Amino acid sequence: MELKPLEREPALRDPSQxxxxxxxxxxxxxxxxxxxxxVPLSEFVFDGITGAAALTVVVLLLAVTTVVIIEAWPxxxxxxxxxxxxxxxxxxxxxxxxxxxxxxxxxxxxxALAVAAPxxxxxxxxxxxxxxxxxxxxxxxxxxxxxxxxxVVYGLWGIFVLGPWLRDYVEPWLGRYLGFLPLFRGxxxxxxxxxxxxxxxxxxxxxxxxxxxxxFSAVPxxxxxxxxALGATRWxxxxxxxxxxxxxxxxxxxxxxxxxxxxxxxAVAMVIGNRPxxxxxxxxxxxxxxxxxxxxxxEATSDLYVSALIELGMVLILIxxxxxVTARLLIYNLTRRRFSS
Amino acid sequence: MAKLSLVHLSAYFGRVKTLKDINLDIPExxxxxxxxxxxxxxxxxxxxxxxxHEVVRDARVxxxxxxxxxxxxxxxxxxxxxxxxxxxxxxxPTPFPTMSIEENVIAGLKLNGSVRNSAQRAEIVERCLRLAxxxxxxxxxxxxxxxxxxxxxxxxxxxxxxxxxxxxxxLMDEPCSxxxxxxxxxxxxxxxxxxxxxxxxxVTHNMQQAARASDYTAFLLNxxxxxxxxxxxxxxxxxxxxxxxxxxxxxx
Numbered sequence: 001m002e003l004k005p006l007e008r009e010p011a012l013r014d015p016s017q018x019x020x021x022x023x024x025x026x027x028x029x030x031x032x033x034x035x036x037x038x039v040p041l042s043e044f045v046f047d048g049i050t051g052a053a054a055l056t057v058v059v060l061l062l063a064v065t066t067v068v069i070i071e072a073w074p075x076x077x078x079x080x081x082x083x084x085x086x087x088x089x090x091x092x093x094x095x096x097x098x099x100x101x102x103x104x105x106x107x108x109x110x111x112a113l114a115v116a117a118p119x120x121x122x123x124x125x126x127x128x129x130x131x132x133x134x135x136x137x138x139x140x141x142x143x144x145x146x147x148x149x150x151x152v153v154y155g156l157w158g159i160f161v162l163g164p165w166l167r168d169y170v171e172p173w174l175g176r177y178l179g180f181l182p183l184f185r186g187x188x189x190x191x192x193x194x195x196x197x198x199x200x201x202x203x204x205x206x207x208x209x210x211x212x213x214x215x216f217s218a219v220p221x222x223x224x225x226x227x228x229a230l231g232a233t234r235w236x237x238x239x240x241x242x243x244x245x246x247x248x249x250x251x252x253x254x255x256x257x258x259x260x261x262x263x264x265x266x267a268v269a270m271v272i273g274n275r276p277x278x279x280x281x282x283x284x285x286x287x288x289x290x291x292x293x294x295x296x297x298x299e300a301t302s303d304l305y306v307s308a309l310i311e312l313g314m315v316l317i318l319i320x321x322x323x324x325v326t327a328r329l330l331i332y333n334l335t336r337r338r339f340s341s
Numbered sequence: 342m343a344k345l346s347l348v349h350l351s352a353y354f355g356r357v358k359t360l361k362d363i364n365l366d367i368p369e370x371x372x373x374x375x376x377x378x379x380x381x382x383x384x385x386x387x388x389x390x391x392x393x394h395e396v397v398r399d400a401r402v403x404x405x406x407x408x409x410x411x412x413x414x415x416x417x418x419x420x421x422x423x424x425x426x427x428x429x430x431x432x433x434p435t436p437f438p439t440m441s442i443e444e445n446v447i448a449g450l451k452l453n454g455s456v457r458n459s460a461q462r463a464e465i466v467e468r469c470l471r472l473a474x475x476x477x478x479x480x481x482x483x484x485x486x487x488x489x490x491x492x493x494x495x496x497x498x499x500x501x502x503x504x505x506x507x508x509x510x511x512l513m514d515e516p517c518s519x520x521x522x523x524x525x526x527x528x529x530x531x532x533x534x535x536x537x538x539x540x541x542x543x544v545t546h547n548m549q550q551a552a553r554a555s556d557y558t559a560f561l562l563n564x565x566x567x568x569x570x571x572x573x574x575x576x577x578x579x580x581x582x583x584x585x586x587x588x589x590x591x592x593x
Contacts, residue, residue: 133398226435226499228396230449231425231506240448244439 065317072311074304083311089276091300096308098315100276104286105319108193108268109261111282112200117254119201120208127209128216129238140213147206155270158199163190163271166198171283186281191273193286199267204257211256215249216242248331255327262320265290289316343407344369344510344540345390345427350404352385352394359385361564362404367557372532372541374555374572376548378587382564383544384432387512390542391427392420408510425453428508432515434495436487436502443483445498446470449506465505473501474531493524500531504539511535513543517550529554548588552576560584 075083079096086097123143127136171188178184219242227237243250273285274295289312300306343366352360359382367373375383388394389402392413405412413423436445446466450456456465466483470476475497479490487498496516503511513532517525532541532554545551551558551572558575560568560583568575568584579585586592 220435222431222433222435223437225393225396226431226437227448229391229393229424229429229431230452230502231421232449232452233421236452240437240452244437 068310068314068317072307072314075307075311078304079308083308084315087276087278091296091302091305094302094304096304096311098289098312100278101287101289101292101312102315102319103278104193104196104272105262105288105290105316107282108196108200108272108286108288109258111193111197112204112261113254113258115197115201116204116208116257120205120253120257121212121250123205123209124212124216125238125242127213129234129242140210143206143209143213147210151203151264151267152270154199154203155267158195158267158271159190162198162202163192163195166190166192166195170194175283182280183282186279186283188283189273189285191271191285192283193272194282196268196272196286196288197282199271200261200264203264203267204261207260208253208257211253212246212250215246215253218249219245247334251327251331251334255323258323259320262316262323263290265294269294289313289319343367344409345542346405346407346410347386347389348405348407350389350402350406352382352389352402353400354397355399359564360389363566365559365566365569367540367542369540370536370538371556372536372543372554373557373559374551375542375544375559375561376546376551376587377561378592379546381561383546383561384514386559386561387429387514387542387544390510390512391424391429393424393429395420425449425506426508427510427512428503428506429512430496430499430503430514430516432518434492434499434519436490436495436498438486438488440487441484442479442487442490442498445487446501446505448502453506469501469505470498472504472531472535473497474527475501491524493520493527496520496524496528497531500528504535508539510540510542513541515544515546517545517547525550548576560587562587 075096079086083096083098084102085099086095087099088095088097089100090096123139127140127143131139167188167190171184171194174184175188223241223245224237227241230240232240268288269291272287272291274287274291275285276287276292279286293309293312297306297309300309345367347363347365347367350360350363350365351358363386375386377383385394390406390413394400394402402414405414407413408423408426412418413420436442437448440448443462443466446469447456447462450465456462467476467480470479475494478494479485479498482489487495490498496519500511500516517528520528529550532543535541536556543551543555555572558570558572559566560575560579560581562583568579568581570580575584576588579588
């Protein structure tokens with residue numbers, strides 16, 4: 001059979017002509033080196049919008065920190081490093097030392113995380129690995145609801161339920177068995193560092209478990225199946241395939257939880273007792289950076305007092321920054337060790 | 342003698358019936374190939390043989406699979422015990438990324454705690470890697486991560502890992518689909534060597550591979566077992582029109 005020639009050549013675009021709707025202005029292309037003449041206009045618009053959004057984040061961060069630093073400057077100039085090491089917080093005599101606040105913040109948050117971490121990871125493992133699918137969906141939703149309860153409601157619950165319960169049942173027990181440690185000695189009060197840690201732990205658990213659940217479900221099914229196919233039980237599969245794959249994600253979840261605990265304000269203010277002093281016992285009232293700012297801002301009459309409170313905020317930002325940088329380094333080290341050698 | 346017998350086996354994903362009433366006897370110490378077009382249920386079929394099908398959400402099985410005459414779906418049967426007797430190699434190589442080559446090989450054995458000392462451990466690692474024809478390539482780098490190997494090497498590592506638990510049956514789900522021709526040839530050689538000690542079921546969409554490496558062939562179409570017989574007979578003298586159409590490349 002004879003082959004018929006094609007009736008007409010397909011129309012080819014002249015490559016020297018730009019596509020319709022492209023940036024034609026050489027000047028623009030020159031100013032924005034990534035864009036070349038011939039790139040569709042939509043690309044240019046997309047780059048512009050996303051770039052602007054990203055830039056906003058940087059600008060906001062700089063603006064907030066700048067204002068905080070400027071406003072805190074009178075207190076920084078007056079007290080210097082003594083602000084961080086002094087335990088003397090005496091607004092009447094204009095003496096301001098942040099150490100009790102730093103102590104309360106760090107101790108309550110770390111304690112909360114120590115309690116919340118095993119619980120949160122456990123809940124996440126149960127949701128993603130153990131529970132039947134329908135139950136896991138329901139429980140997962142409930143956990144997310146738990147994270148959505150406003151912190152002031154947690155605070156109320158802390159005042160009326162958790163605090164008295166800790167005082168009447170948990171603190172006597174701790175005193176009896178661990179009373180040889182100064183941490184668990186002394187009078188028992190419902191508003192205390194322990195109450196604050198407990199309420200923070202309750203608030204942090206849903207965060208840790210929600211993130212960990214996502215981390216665990218991101219483990220490739222192929223790895224789980226590889227473990228099962230070798231005759232692993234569920235727990236062995238978790239140890240072989242899920243946990244090693246999730247280490248950096250778990251660290252991230254914990255850091256997120258810690259960040260939440262460090263910055264939590266109103267629930268802590270309601271149960272911690274707001275006493276700017278360091279005491280060895282967890283049963284005693286204490287205070288934190290965030291709750292002090294919220295409590296005392298309205299009564300700060302002098303400029304120096306306001307400035308000192310803002311410096312507390314600055315310290316809080318620094319602590320959060322420190323936590324995040326440490327977390328990054330930790331994750332970096334963990335992943336590098338795993339994939340090198 | 343039939344090592345595995347499928348009796349009225351049907352498999353579902355939710356309401357979708359993926360396998361329809363399969364009856365099949367898989368002979369011991371032979372290679373059985375499962376062929377058929379994409380989506381016909383080949384993978385589901387082998388996953389039913391070591392109770393891996395039920396790992397997937399909403400998946401369930403009806404009917405029986407007899408391993409040495411015992412129904413693996415009988416109530417009270419622990420799927421973990423079944424999977425130790427019926428090993429599996431997947432389509433994509435899946436070495437555990439956090440483990441070294443050596444740890445990967447030993448991973449399954451560590452589970453039942455049967456590795457006692459380092460001498461025994463080294464002996465098992467070497468034997469399994471030799472069986473999987475990987476030893477010479479990795480013997481100096483046993484401490485390297487399993488994921489640092491090439492795709493073909495990773496797949497052979499996974500075979501070594503599956504062999505280390507000393508299964509009676511080895512299921513291979515398109516083990517060569519992501520490999521180059523040289524690695525494919527090595528794995529086919531390996532299959533032929535292993536069949537004296539293991540019963541092997543291999544899923545493949547490569548008909549040359551089925552013809553080269555298997556003794557028996559099962560042809561599946563839309564979840565139905567169309568034909569099962571000796572590979573030579575299936576490829577030279579198929580009884581069913583569908584089989585002939587498929588192996589001659591008329592569809593699929």
